[in-house]
Amino acid sequence: MAIKRLGTSTYQFDNVHIISTAAVGGPKEGQGPLGADFDRIWPSELNDYDSFETAERHLLFESQTLAVEKAKQSWDNIDLVMGGDLLDQLATTNFAAREHQRPLIGLFSACAVFTEGLGLGAMTIAGGGPHGVLVSAASHHMAAERQFRFPIELGYQRTPTAAWTATAAGTCLLGRVNEDHPERVRVESVTFGRVVDWGSKDPNDMGTAMAPAAFDTIRRHLEETGRSIDDYDRVYTGDLGVFGLQILSRLAQKNGLSWEAHLDDCGRALYAIKEQDVHNGGSGAGCSASVFSGFIYHRMKKRQWHKVLLVATGALFSPTTYQQGESIPCIAHAVSVEYP
Structure with missing residues (x-):
């Protein structure tokens, strides 16, 4: 059976492999501790483009094109x-699609969209559909700032809990491989998240808002797969940052679970927190996408890690809902990847 349902929201796959990846980042990302793991910085x-929004779509298309080229495909x-x-x-996604002219499914789970795409892409392949699915996500610091927070010219004082939206894009090409093909990292299973809202209303504290959703998805993934946290070399959340990761660990402890030794966060790993003055760490749809497509994937290819759970987290709010006084609903999708 190509797709096996393990629980309410968890599915396991046969023969869905990562054919290639690519990560492209901005200058701040290149200066961080993971700079060497990007394909291009x-x-x-702006990179000579007319606007930050135009730059973001070219950032995304560049990572997509690199992934296709690295797979030696067209x-x-x-x-x-x-x-x-x-x-x-x-x-960004739709305008980039004007360039590649391939069938497109645009997705939205905010910063959790990359794992949503990996899970859905794996399902379509395992279900006998497409042979090659390109999954990608991108964000741009300047474009996100003026959409969600303040005019970038304002130079406002950022709070200690504020995250730095990554100027980055990451892409994975998923597909099937023949039995005689060299071993590859494979997408083993996915747990799709549900919306969790604990009443947080501060758009400058996404880690606190998203940590409960990450906890809910990780716990359900472990329950529905019959695994423990020890079955994974690392569990990487998307962009909880320093404070959010601490909250996630405490939620686990309160439920009698010891997760801290296995947990890390893409937003925390992407930057040198104090030296680069990013406060809580990195965020944005391109954060987990680029960290996975670069740093995490490279460590797995080197067999330093054999099994990783990527849990991208997203805050599902808009400037309009914030202005109307709504709280911030959040979601997390978990994808298990392994190197046999």
Whole structure:
């Protein structure tokens, strides 16, 4: 059976492999501790484009093109593109699709969109559908700031809990492989999250808002797969940052679970927190996408890690809902990847 349902929201797959990955980042990301794991680093946030929004769509398309090239394929071999971003109407994803001209499914789970895409992409392949699915996500610090927070010219004082939206894009090409093909990292299972809202209303404290959703998804993933946290070399959340990761560990402890030794966070890993003045760490749809497509994937290819759970987290709010006084509903999707 190509797809096996393990529980209410967890599915296991046969023969869905990562054919190639690519990660492209901005200058701040290149200066961070994971800079060497990016395929390309831009010299500036604009990179000679007319606007930050235009720059973001080219950042995404560059990572997609690199992933296709690294797989030694052409765009004609890509059956389906899945992914998303943070801008209104998925502008980055949709406008980039004008360039590649492949069938597109635009997704939105805010910063959790990359694992949503990996899970859905794996399901379509395992179900006998497309042979090659390109999954990607992107964000841009300057574009996100002026959409969700303040005009970038304002130079407002950021709070200690504020995250730094990553200028980054990550892409994975998923597909089937023959038995005689060299071993590859494979997408083993996915647990799709449910919306969790504990009443947080502060858009400058996403870690606190998203940590309960991450806890809910990780716990359900372990329960429905019959695993413990020890079955994973690492569990990487998407962009909880320093404070959010602490809250996640405490939630586990209160429920009698000892997770701390296995937990890390893409947003915390992407930057040198104090030296680069990013406060709580990194965030954005491109954060987990680029960290996985670069740093995590490279460690797995080197067999330093054999099994990793990527749990991207998303805050499902908009400037309008914030202005109307709504709390911030959140979601997390977990994808288990392994190197046999």
